[in-house]
Structure formats: C-alpha cells, structure tokens
Amino acid sequence: MKTVAITGVLGYSGRYVAAEAVRRGWRVIGLTNSAGRLSNPACYELRPMPWSASGEDILRGVDVLVNTYWVRFSFNGAGHAAFSHREAVENTLALFRAAQQAGVRRVVHVSITKPDASSPLPYFRGKAHLEQALFDLGLPHSILRPAVLFGDTPQESILINNMAWSLRHLPCAGTFGSGADYFLQPVHVRDLAELAMEEAERPEPHRVVHATGPETYSFRDLWRMLAQTMGVRRLILPMPHWVGYAAASVLGALMHDVMLTRDEVRGLTQNRLAVDEEPAGKRSLRQWVEQHAQQLGCSYQSELSRRR
Numbered sequence: 312m313k314t315v316a317i318t319g320v321l322g323y324s325g326r327y328v329a330a331e332a333v334r335r336g337w338r339v340i341g342l343t344n345s346a347g348r349l350s351n352p353a354c355y356e357l358r359p360m361p362w363s364a365s366g367e368d369i370l371r372g373v374d375v376l377v378n379t380y381w382v383r384f385s386f387n388g389a390g391h392a393a394f395s396h397r398e399a400v401e402n403t404l405a406l407f408r409a410a411q412q413a414g415v416r417r418v419v420h421v422s423i424t425k426p427d428a429s430s431p432l433p434y435f436r437g438k439a440h441l442e443q444a445l446f447d448l449g450l451p452h453s454i455l456r457p458a459v460l461f462g463d464t465p466q467e468s469i470l471i472n473n474m475a476w477s478l479r480h481l482p483c484a485g486t487f488g489s490g491a492d493y494f495l496q497p498v499h500v501r502d503l504a505e506l507a508m509e510e511a512e513r514p515e516p517h518r519v520v521h522a523t524g525p526e527t528y529s530f531r532d533l534w535r536m537l538a539q540t541m542g543v544r545r546l547i548l549p550m551p552h553w554v555g556y557a558a559a560s561v562l563g564a565l566m567h568d569v570m571l572t573r574d575e576v577r578g579l580t581q582n583r584l585a586v587d588e589e590p591a592g593k594r595s596l597r598q599w600v601e602q603h604a605q606q607l608g609c610s611y612q613s614e615l616s617r618r619r
C-alpha cells in the first residue's frame with residue numbers, strides 16, 4: 312500500500328485530501344501542529360510537522376507528500392500565537408528539504424492563482440518563491456493553483472459564508488471600486504482533493520494544475536448571485552477601496568476576527584483570483600449556494616477562532 316503524508320490533515324482542504332486518499336486505497340499519515348487541539352475523527356496516524364532536524368525521520372517511508380500548509384495572513388495580536396507568511400515560507404522550505412532527504416517520490420503542493428515573485432503582496436510572492444524552490448530541488452512535483460475554496464458546509468467556506476452573513480445582517484453590501492473589473496473562480500474543496508490525489512499518482516516530473524472552479528464571477532456579480540439565490544434584496548454599492556476595507560476592518564473587529572486584510576483586498580482587486588486557463592474544477596458554486604441557501608450566512612465564521 313502506498314503512503315501519503317498530508318500537512319494540515321485536521322484543517323480544511325487537508326481533511327478532504329485525506330478522505331480522498333483513503334477512498335483511493337492510500338495509507339494516510341497526517342502531519343500537524345494541532346494534534347490535541349483539533350479533533351481527529353477519522354483516526355489518522357498523526358506526526359508533527361517536519362520543520363525540525365528530525366524532519367527526514369518523520370517523512371521516512373512516505374511515497375507522496377501533499378502540502379496544504381500555509382497561513383492566510385500574518386498576525387501578531389492579542390489572544391493568539393503570532394504567525395506570518397515569512398515563517399510559513401521558511402517552514403515549507405524545511406518541509407520540502409525533509410521530503411527530499413527522506414526519499415519522498417513526489418510532492419503535491421497547494422499554491423494560489425497567479426503566484427508572483429515580484430509582487431509586493433507577501434502571499435503571492437511567498438507562493439511564487441515556494442513553487443520555484445520546489446522546481447529547483449528537482450523533486451518530481453505537481454502544483455495546484457486554486458482560487459477561493461468552498462466546502463461541503465457553509466461553516467467551513469469562510470469567505471463565501473461571511474459575504475452571505477453580511478448580506479443577511481447589513482442594510483447593504485459594498486464592492487471595492489466598481490467590483491466589475493476583477494474576478495473570482497471559486498472551487499469546491501472536493502475538486503481540489505480529487506485533483507491532489509490524481510496528481511499524487513502521476514509520473515511526470517513537473518506539472519501545474521489550474522485548480523479553479525468552472526464559474527467566473529466579478530466581485531459585484533458574486534454579491535448579486537449570492538443575494539439573488541438566497542432571496543435577499545440588498546443594494547450593492549461601489550465604494551472607494553479604503554472605505555470598503557475600513558468597513559471590513561470594523562466588522563472584523565466587532566467579530567473579534569480579521570475579516571479581510573488590506574493585502575487580500577489588493578490581491579482581489581488586482582484580479583489575482585482568476586486565470587484565463589481552462590479550470591480543472593467541476594462543481595458549481597451557484598448550485599452549491601442553491602443547496603445551502605437556508606443556512607448560508609446565518610452565523611459568522613471566524614478565521615482567528617480556528618487558530619485558538
């Protein structure tokens with residue numbers, strides 16, 4: 312039986328990748344920093360993330376490594392351990408090196424749409440750096456580049472759910488600028504998981520997969536589609552970027568969360584969450600919203616509370 316090690320196996324996409332791996336007959340080893348903090352209902356064998364000197368031992372006997380580890384933004388505030396993109400890049404580089412030393416046959420690495428080594432945005436720059444590092448190591452690998460994820464439940468689909476929450480609870484919604492000239496291609500996490508395990512089984516030395524969803528929405532049209540499908544009538548107002556960001560910051564603070572960072576607004580409005588290439592994802596966001604219209608946005612989902 313082939314063995315796959317999956318980082319973030321108790322997290323969001325990692326859980327789906329693990330379930331897909333089991334379905335395909337793989338033995339799963341979960342790599343996590345959160346054993347004891349997050350539940351492990353599927354009872355995966357857990358090992359610590361291999362950032363340390365013992366990384367090579369942790370990965371010994373593993374055929375394929377699937378990496379979902381990353382941090383959404385850098386944070387150094389009260390009530391949580393600090394985390395940063397810089398640390399995530401260093402940790403991931405250590406992970407790749409450990410995989411190489413342990414003789415892992417292939418790495419499937421989850422990246423982002425439009426990684427960019429020259430971007431001032433640490434998320435997109437860090438992702439580009441890691442893609443290049445993986446290539447330079449010479450380890451056979453596949454890179455998956457998803458846009459925004461949505462999952463089986465509204466609770467885990469933070470961005471879409473919190474847009475829906477805003478529609479339910481606020482008198483109007485806003486776009487950064489017109490909202491008509493930048494786009495998103497949300498992809499179901501099951502599509503991502505299936506692609507990850509298809510890639511785990513491939514022989515090619517180097518592949519890039521555009522793990523985007525089949526539907527493309529401008530930010531304005533995403534609001535409209537959500538409101539329409541949920542049966543909520545709201546004005547969608549164009550706003551200067553700083554006003555939209557200030558509103559999201561106030562809402563985030565009220566919810567003891569970070570709803571959207573300034574860099575995320577920049578990434579979104581620079582049209583980094585959609586690509587021209589053929590999408591590899593199949594599942595429709597619109598149909599998903601129709602199925603979940605009753606529960607979507609009923610409660611706010613906090614990113615920070617997941618890291619407590």
Ligand SMILES: NC(=O)c1ccc[n+]([C@@H]2O[C@H](COP(=O)([O-])OP(=O)(O)OC[C@H]3O[C@@H](n4cnc5c(N)ncnc54)[C@H](OP(=O)(O)O)[C@@H]3O)[C@@H](O)[C@H]2O)c1
Binds near residue numbers: 318325345394424
């Ligand atoms: N979610 C999206 O909408 C989206 C969109 C585009 C691309 N992606 C990419 O898809 C990949 C997986 O995303 P995901 O949403 O499934 O990730 P996730 O579950 O939130 O995070 C994956 C793992 O990274 C670790 N992690 C996350 N935040 C951390 C923090 N603040 N401090 C320390 N460790 C942290 C956790 O490991 P432990 O559980 O071991 O602590 C977690 O299980 C990432 O590479 C991301 O860039 C995601």
